[in-house]
Amino acid sequence: MNNDAKSTAEPADSSDDRSNEGKVRFSELGLSDPINRALADMGFTHCSPIQAQSLPITLSGHDVLGKAQTGTGKTAAFLIALFEDLLRQPAPEERFAGEARALIIAPTRELVMQIASDANDIGKYTGLNVHALVGGMDFGKQLQAMQSRHVDIVVATPGRLLDFCERRELYLDQIELLVIDEADRMLDMGFIPQVKRIVRMAPEKTHRQTLLFSATFSNDVLRLAEQWMFERTTVEIEPDSVATDTVEQIVYMVASEEKLPLLTNLIAQPDVQNLMIFANRRDQCRVLHERLRNKGFKVGLLSGDIPQGKRVRTLEEFKNGRLQALVATDVAGRGIHIDGVSHVVNYTLPDEPEDYVHRIGRTGRAGNSGKSISFACEDDSFRLPAIEELIGRKLKCVLPPEELLD
Structure with a gap:
């Protein structure tokens, strides 16, 4: 189960019952027995x-239409609703091969795999089948898995989903529930034309249930919601607790040439474990990854141009502690949910303030504390005011200790 749900649901053995006062219990929602059993297995009560x-x-x-950051539990929110819908409306006795009943679209391969993993955890007693379709992995194996059993729930990236639909291996005209996750990121990555084609293959908005989640409500996101949703209700969860409560944030004011020695000294600090390093562009990440490896550090690279199989292996090595650090772009980093990340470094400050919140949300999860260290040089310090406005506080800007610049 990924931390998007894990970090925000209360375990049954919580030692501080007062922290749950006023919170809604899952047992109050009238959920079906298979879902209640799965949630109980995971220790989720509130x-x-x-x-x-x-x-x-x-x-x-x-x-x-939900506004929520990664780490707020939105994945479990839409998965529980999806499973309950399918359980309450049993599938027809006669079904054609490749007819999906529910569809979840997400922008990155990592996020699709995380959602599919969560779906298998929450739906393990339901008897419903979950299929993950992502690019960069063997099409034939994904097709074979889908043909071997009924297609209840599909979790997919837009491009690979269209591949299956255009080859008439998958049909969306019987979709009962459509989930579009990270809609703002879909826009940023240029996927909206593909998503529009997918939505046109599904039943009319009055004949399906649609859930759309986004970290931000831009005018473009709201226009899409108007097109795709029917008599929607808007739910907004502000990210202040994600950005400020459990993460110590500091900004080091440095010259460009000081960034690399500062980073290498930070990696060597004894309190740094599972360090994530973010840069804005893929070429920046590649250069930084190579320089750190040349200095003898065990470092992984995660960006959109890395083959999917290698990305999966890199994530596993990072989760298992075989890597000291992971260098990532925002696109790759948004779908990552890993326990025990002690520090996040913004090697370059992000162009979009919301990405700052997503980056530092990789640490300080599940009630643990974390530390975010941002490097601000003459090229990117102008991005600080917009970040401070978004998180509602001034960031601590200091010169780095001399020993970290040696």
């Missing part, structure tokens, strides 16, 4: 805010 606000609406069959 809803996070996005779950408490959205589930009563989605469980009654209404569309929801």
Whole structure:
């Protein structure tokens, strides 16, 4: 189960019952026995805010437009609603091969794999089949898996999903529930034309339930919601706790040439474990990864141009502690949910303030504390005011200790 749900649901053996006062219990939602059993297995008793606000609406069959950051529990929110819908409306006895009942679209391969993993955890007693379709992995194996059993739930990236639909291996005209996750990132990555084609293959918006989630509500996102949703209810969860409560944030004011020695000294600090390093562009990440490896550090690279198989292996090595650090772009980093990341370094400050919140949300998860260190040089310090406005606080800007610049 990924931390998007894990970090925001309360375990049954919580030692501080007072922290759950006023929170909605999953047992109060009238969920089916298979879902209640799975949640109990995972130790989940209380809803996070996005779950408490959205589930009563989605469980009654209404569309929801949700504003929520990664780490707020939104994945579990829409998965619980999806499984309950399919369990309450049993599949027809006669079904054609490749007819999906529910569809979840997400922008990155990592995020699709995380959602599919969560779906298998939450739906393990339901008897419903989950299929993940992503580019960069063997098409034939994905097709063979889909042909071997009924297609209940498909989790997919837009490009690979269209591949299956255009080859008439997958049909969307019987979709009962459509989930579009990270809509703002879909826009950023240029996927909206593909998503529009996918939506046109699904039943009319009055004949399906649609859930759309986004970290931000831009005018473009709201226009898409107007096109794709029917009598929607809007739920907004602000990211202040994600950005400020559990993560110590500091900005080191440095010259460009000081960034690399500062980073190498930080990696060597004894309190740094599972360090994630973010840069804005793929070429920046490649150069940084190569320089760190040349200095003898065990470092992985995660960006959109890395083959999927290698990305999966790199993530596993990072999760298992065989790598000291992971260099990533924002596109690759948004779908990552890993326990025990102690530090996040913004080697370059992000162009979009929301990406700062996503980056530092990789640490300080599941109630643990974390530390975010940003490098601000003459080229990117002008991005600080917009970040401070978004998180609602001034960031601590200091010169780095001399020993870290040796």
